[in-house]
Amino acid sequence: MTNTQLTLIQIDNYGPWTVTPEPRREVDLQTLQSRLYADLSQLFGNRDGYVFFTRFDNMVAVTNGLDTDSHALIQESIGNRYPVTISLSVAVDPSPASALGVATDQLQDAGSAQDRGRTEILRGDALPEPERHEEDVQIAHFDVNNATEKYTDRLNEFDSFINIEQGYAELMQYMRKAHDSLSFFVGGDNIIAVCEDVDVAGYRDAIEHVREAVDVDLKVGVGTDRTAQAAGMAAKHALETCREENIDVVFG
Numbered sequence: 001m002t003n004t005q006l007t008l009i010q011i012d013n014y015g016p017w018t019v020t021p022e023p024r025r026e027v028d029l030q031t032l033q034s035r036l037y038a039d040l041s042q043l044f045g046n047r048d049g050y051v052f053f054t055r056f057d058n059m060v061a062v063t064n065g066l067d068t069d070s071h072a073l074i075q076e077s078i079g080n081r082y083p084v085t086i087s088l089s090v091a092v093d094p095s096p097a098s099a100l101g102v103a104t105d106q107l108q109d110a111g112s113a114q115d116r117g118r119t120e121i122l123r124g125d126a127l128p129e130p131e132r133h134e135e136d137v138q139i140a141h142f143d144v145n146n147a148t149e150k151y152t153d154r155l156n157e158f159d160s161f162i163n164i165e166q167g168y169a170e171l172m173q174y175m176r177k178a179h180d181s182l183s184f185f186v187g188g189d190n191i192i193a194v195c196e197d198v199d200v201a202g203y204r205d206a207i208e209h210v211r212e213a214v215d216v217d218l219k220v221g222v223g224t225d226r227t228a229q230a231a232g233m234a235a236k237h238a239l240e241t242c243r244e245e246n247i248d249v250v251f252g
């Protein structure tokens with residue numbers, strides 16, 4: 001059974017900061033947000049976690065294997081590097097959606113995202129080492145079939161973007177509703193989902209749903225392991241098997 005540890009990352013009091021003392025240049029905000037994502041990806045990634053950028057002012061990390069001290073170190077390092085600070089909220093649950101729900105509640109209980117007094121919150125408990133297992137994290141790496149031939153080499157880039165985003169929008173909602181799983185666009189034609197124990201039939205249904213709803217064809221490689229990094233790598237290898245054997249769903 002999966003037991004996903006998720007960390008909600010939220011920039012503290014970011015809204016007011018973006019307009020104080022007057023609206024800051026958008027290019028500077030974009031630069032800050034993308035650098036912050038890059039640093040967090042590296043800081044969590046060096047400890048075998050995955051970070052997804054979601055809305056940039058909020059991000060979601062899969063952090064199985066990271067304890068409270070590791071989170072505190074990352075928080076301190078960001079505070080030292082940036083003009084903004086981050087709050088972190090950790091929760092564990094077999095269902096990724098529920099874990100993120102608990103993490104969200106813990107942070108909301110500590111105060112508003114736009115409360116000047118609510119900074120560098122670190123709440124929640126990591127999964128204790130003795131309770132960690134090989135099946136804790138299930139990662140599904142979805143990829144659009146022949147995106148290069150069908151979209152990239154043929155359509156106006158904006159229309160390619162619309163097709164990929166529509167596939168993403170359908171998949172993220174379906175996986176959330178049907179499987180309590182969280183799907184994140186990671187660039188190109190790739191979507192990585194953090195899943196509860198979804199079986200082959202579940203993934204086939206998801207792919208079929210997206211095809212019927214928006215005519216985007218997906219395949220998926222699935223990996224399960226103790227950390228996001230290990231599960232994610234198994235998923236990538238499974239995706240290669242999808243390509244080699246022309247199969248929609250492969251478990252690594």
Ligand SMILES: Nc1nc2c(ncn2[C@@H]2O[C@H](COP(=O)(O)OP(=O)(O)OP(=O)(O)O)[C@@H](O)[C@H]2O)c(=O)[nH]1
Pocket residue numbers: 143144145146147148149186187188189190236243
């Ligand atoms: N984030 C991420 N992006 C990838 C990965 N592999 C490919 N991409 C992106 O996806 C784009 C399309 O690559 P592919 O999915 O290999 O190409 P395709 O034309 O869809 O071909 P098939 O997937 O073999 O059907 C690339 O230009 C990259 O931007 C990956 O593992 N992770």
